[in-house]
Amino acid sequence: MPSPRILDAIGNTPLVELRHLVPAGCARVVAKLESANPTGSMKDRMARAMIERAAAEGRLSPGGTVVEYTAGTTGISLALVCAALGYRAHFVYSDAFSEEKRYTMRAYGATITDVASDDRKITEQLIKRMISTSKEISRRPGHWWCDQLNNPDGESGYHRLGEEIWQQAGQRVDALVHVVSTAHSIHGTARALRRRNPDLRVVAVEPAESAVLSGKPSGSHKIEGIGIGFTPPLWKPNEVDDILTVTTEEAKHMARRLAREEAIFAGSSTGANVIAAIRVAERLGPRSTVATIVVDSGLRYVSTDVFRA
Numbered sequence: 574m575p576s577p578r579i580l581d582a583i584g585n586t587p588l589v590e591l592r593h594l595v596p597a598g599c600a601r602v603v604a605k606l607e608s609a610n611p612t613g614s615m616k617d618r619m620a621r622a623m624i625e626r627a628a629a630e631g632r633l634s635p636g637g638t639v640v641e642y643t644a645g646t647t648g649i650s651l652a653l654v655c656a657a658l659g660y661r662a663h664f665v666y667s668d669a670f671s672e673e674k675r676y677t678m679r680a681y682g683a684t685i686t687d688v689a690s691d692d693r694k695i696t697e698q699l700i701k702r703m704i705s706t707s708k709e710i711s712r713r714p715g716h717w718w719c720d721q722l723n724n725p726d727g728e729s730g731y732h733r734l735g736e737e738i739w740q741q742a743g744q745r746v747d748a749l750v751h752v753v754s755t756a757h758s759i760h761g762t763a764r765a766l767r768r769r770n771p772d773l774r775v776v777a778v779e780p781a782e783s784a785v786l787s788g789k790p791s792g793s794h795k796i797e798g799i800g801i802g803f804t805p806p807l808w809k810p811n812e813v814d815d816i817l818t819v820t821t822e823e824a825k826h827m828a829r830r831l832a833r834e835e836a837i838f839a840g841s842s843t844g845a846n847v848i849a850a851i852r853v854a855e856r857l858g859p860r861s862t863v864a865t866i867v868v869d870s871g872l873r874y875v876s877t878d879v880f881r882a
Contacts, residue, residue, distance in 0.1 A: 579657050583610055583617045584733055588741035588864075593834045594827075594847065600854035600861035603742050604847070605734065608839060612649045612677070613870035615734070619757055620650035622730030623719055624658065633717040638663055640711040641719040642703040644695075644754075644798045645674025646869055651719065652681035663716070665707040669693045670797055673873045686710065694793035697783075697802025723806050727757035734758070735765025738864050747861040748774040750817075750850040752799040752842050752868065753786060756808045762866070763812060774814045778849040781818035786810075795821045796841045797877075798868065817852060819845040825879045828871065832880075838871035841879050 586609040591602045607615035627633035638661040639651055648664040655662040662683035666675060669690035678685060688703045690696075704722070711718030721727055739746055746766055751759040763775045779786050780794035783802050791802040796819075827844035831837045843866070850865040857863065874880060 579611055580621055580654065583621055585737065586610060588738060589837070591835055591847070594830060595851055595854055598855075598859055599851065600747065600857040600859060600863045602847075602850050602854050602863045602865065603738075603746075604837070604843075604850075605738055605741075605864065605866045606837070607734075608867050608870040612653050613872065614646050614650055615731075615758060615866060615868055616647045616650035617653060618730035618734060619721070619727040619755075620647065620654045620730075623721070623724055623726045624651065624654045624660070626726040626729075627717060627719075628658070633660065634715060636660065636715075638713075638716045639719055640707050640716050641665070641721060642700070642707040643678075643721075645670045645678065645873070646798050647721055648678045648683065649674060649681070652678050652683040655683070656681045663710055665703045665710070667699060667703060669695050669699060671874050671877050673876060677873070691793075693795070695783075695795060695797070695800065695802070696793045697791045700801045700803075721755050721757075722801075725807060727755060728761040728764075728807070731758050731761025732765045734866075735762040736769075738762065739766055739769045742862055742864060744769070745862050746770060746773065746864045747857060748776060748853050748863045750776045750778060750846060750853050750863060750865045752778040752796075752845050753805065753808070754799045754801065756805040758866070760807070760809055760812055766864075774853070775812060776849060776853055777813045777816045778845050779816065779818055780824075780845070781820040784816075784818045787816050787818060796824050796845055797874070798840070798842045799845070817849040819848050823848055828874075828879050832871060837867060839867045840869055840871055840874045842868045 780800035824844040
């Protein structure tokens, strides 16, 4: 029997219960350790789905170049899939995001084009400059623009994630709490869970400094990988029951607490997830189960101020 490919290692990540951070009398909070994927991120699921679909439909030619704008996490996952399947990769990145992610993309063979930020702040203007730059690059012969924000194939990569959570949680999930970037992961995971529990509550999480989904002005923040400063094109508000906001400092502080008190090493977007999940758990009470996601590994942020305090 042939050995599995590296892409077959994507998924089937562990689910763990938070034992120390959740106050007494709250719902059970379980977290999917997506840091156990090959690149240490949930985005491996989305990257594989988008590239395999594009290749199957002839939009991505054999040996072609995948072009994308990225805060790094999606880029690393796309670079993994490109290396595994024989494609080239060219990503648009910025100094607003960690150097670890830049070096990791390069390690997988990706070419990087940089767009400078304003004092490392994540803003709508920065994201839109990155998008337009990647679109220009994609016009070159043999290049395919992934365009994750407008690519509906990304959501399908997360259907299996929802099914895994359901089975590992003992077939009991009352609420899903998750941060929003492209919106693929919250919608794809929720869709699978709602097939199992039609009464599932879905709670989105965004940066308080740029709470556009909550109807507030676009602003700058430093929670990498979420809060793009404008409503994602594939956002489906009718599929979400509530939206919670978390500040950058709250998210960073919780990331540090996660490492020290739960031995879960993750970034600030995961910190935001856990803060919001605990808030929901307090509302629902001890007979319920709240699921959230450990988005990626803290190893990507050791050079940032997340772990310097």
